[in-house]
Amino acid sequence: MSRAFQSSLFKIIPRRASYRSYREAPEQGLRLAALGEALAELPPLPFGTPVRIGLIAGFDPQVHGVEKLGTYGVIRGAKNFLVGLMPEGPRCFEDLGYAFEWAILTATDLGLQTCWLGGTLQREAFARAAGARPQEGVPVVSPVGIAADKRSLIDHAFRFLARSKDRKAWQELFLARDFQTPLPQRGDSPFARALEMVRLGPSASNKQPWRVLRDPEREVFHFFLARTPGYRKLLQVDLQRIDLGIALCHFTLACQEQGITGRWTSAPPSGLPPPQGLEYIATFESAD
Helix, strand or coil: CCCCCCCCHHHHHHHHHHCCCCEEECHHHHHHHHHHHHHHCCCCCCCCCCCCCECCCCCCCCCCCCCCCCHHCCCECCCEEEEEEEECCCCHHHHHHHHHHHHHHHHHHHCEEEEEEEECCCCHHHHHHHHCCCCEEEEEECEEEECCCCCHHHHHHHHHCCCCCCCCCCCEEEEEECCCCEECCCCCHHHHHHHHHHHHHHHHHHCCCEEEEECCCCEEEEEEEEECCCCCECEEECCHHHHHHHHHHHHHHHHHHHCCCEEEEECCCCCCCCCCCCCEEEEEEECC
């Protein structure tokens, strides 16, 4: 069984943020050891891809031929990294996003800071350092450790440009019955709370590409990808499908914490084809 969170996910998810500058700290060692133990057993993934999350301690960029860490080399002082590894498969990016976000939330729960890196990235160096198998690629990595006491100016600039704290309105993301009707926001209902955790999820360039359609008759939720026109795929890495994996992770974990059981299926809504620009990903069927 994968590690249970010490805090509520409803506190961990809003607390998680991206940090680009790191420092050494005496408490880091025990926290990283606990994270390494947790990564030995990942939670079940929606589509069963054999994803692995490696933890590299004491990574020396120069030794591994890494010229810059992150886009424009903005990661400073990081010595430890999470590395996502996966073979290619039909829904591999979604499973990778799910597993990697679970690892990010686990690190947050342990008092460690992180930052998703998936765009400009020297994947071969991290693959070697993490002992990637021949069939495994490295779509994403993240520094993990204790953040510097103050954010750097360039860190502030990246957060400002990405509008990292901004999130789309509930009515834009969640739909009921058809693709034109917003889902009513029903306060503290369990599924409303789970969807709010989806809304707060991180995404590449903060595009927030998830859309969710609720079945009007049952507690069934269909997840779609709203692709950003012109958004690049870098080195065969579909960052927006990884974003959908993050959404599936947040929804599942939030449901589980509230005692809601269910399963992920590939059963799109019958007789309701999505409009152009929406790509069906998966369906959550509640067992309650």
